Amino acid sequence: MRSHTLIPALLLLGSLTSACAHGTSEPPVTAADGARPGASPSPARTVDPSKIKGLEIVSDSSENGSCPFATSYPDVPGAEAMTAAMKKDVERQLATFRSGACAGSADGRDLNISHEFLVASGDVLGVRLTTQDHSSASSGRSTRTYWYDGKAGAYRTPPGLVAGGSRDALIAALKDRLKGREGVNPAALDDTFSDPVSGASVLDDMDFTAGGALRVTFDRGEVGVPAAGAYTVVLPEETVTPWLSGFGKRAQRQTMRPSRSLDLGAPHVPAPAVPTHTASGDDDTDCKKVKCIALTFDDGPAVPETSTLLTHLARYKARVTFFTVGQSVAAHPDLVRAEAKAGHEIGNHSWNHPDLTRLTPQQIASQLNRTSAAIKAATGRTPTLFRPPYGAINNTVRTATTLSPVLWDVDTEDWKYRDPAKVARTVITKAQPNDVVLLHDIHATSVAAVPEILRTLTARGYHFVTVSHLRATL
Structure with missing residues (x-):
């Protein structure tokens, strides 16, 4: 857990409304096809992940104060080879982060790996993973795209979008558009692409715009001096279409004119069970007269956890607060609706779990507003509470939003101890009346601890209420 003095959650009061807007967490500095750094490339179509049958978001996080991290990537039925490739890359980055940045004890280092869908249509799946690494040895932000060819049943790297005989033409076009840009050394550029290994390694982020153009993104320091940031080259549809492989043409077509569904040939796509518990009216618990406790669950929703x-909660008529991550809300709005229908409170935990204190006010607002919009779309209600990832909050974060911040009184450290008995014991032994307890519903072990927590504390006279109810009745 980040080292800070835990301000009692009930004292962190604020305004209870939020505006909704769209945005990204930390966009790269880009130079699009001959434009200056900072120009915006042509947009891609938005993919609704809730339409992807059987989708699971594989999430993990650590709130170790010296090296916190949060990672996520999608697992789509039928694309197991692609999922394995993403898993391998995420685990490699985590291992590097832990052995490097986490070897010391100083704060100020964190790793965030988030995902977005590029296309999920017909027999084509495309995903981009974005890494933000604030360790001292890292260049910062990097991106990588992953492709799956359902027709062939094969995972494709980005160069697979281009036919083998056309890759020289592609490289020549990229070099032509990069040369002359501020920060690009032509000799170094020639060296990069003359070597097959380094040339292939920098072609790791390729996708299509809504108009069919091929967009190639280079991370900071790959083709220019680090200070110049990332570069993006956009090659027009008429130029690149003759160069594309059969799969590349299908990926281009499905990006431009998406089919109504995704079919990767999976033999069985499970339909996740969504509980239908319904709350029986408003909670009339008076926390001035009885012992109350607010259990809170971060980082979800998650399937099937x-x-x-x-x-579990319905069996004890317990109400809790879920602090949800926007990218998972977008993937599983049905679960968020089920949470609200059962009488639970839905709070905002940012779009992809960055350390908000590292962002600009505009980026903070984007993280929170985009998530609030997703929650409202799922439930019909705009959230009033937010929990800053890692508990990291400062005046910049507070003033960037009208949401009311919530920290905690009891930290189960369930991200560290994947042991249901230990997690349950921590809550049972540490909890006091009116406490806010931190748990995570992305961990099956934490969910498995809940029945014992509910059973034991109920026997001791505790009532399980939401954070807002606890605040309102004290």
């Missing part, structure tokens, strides 16, 4: 948790 959140569904299981909702069933």
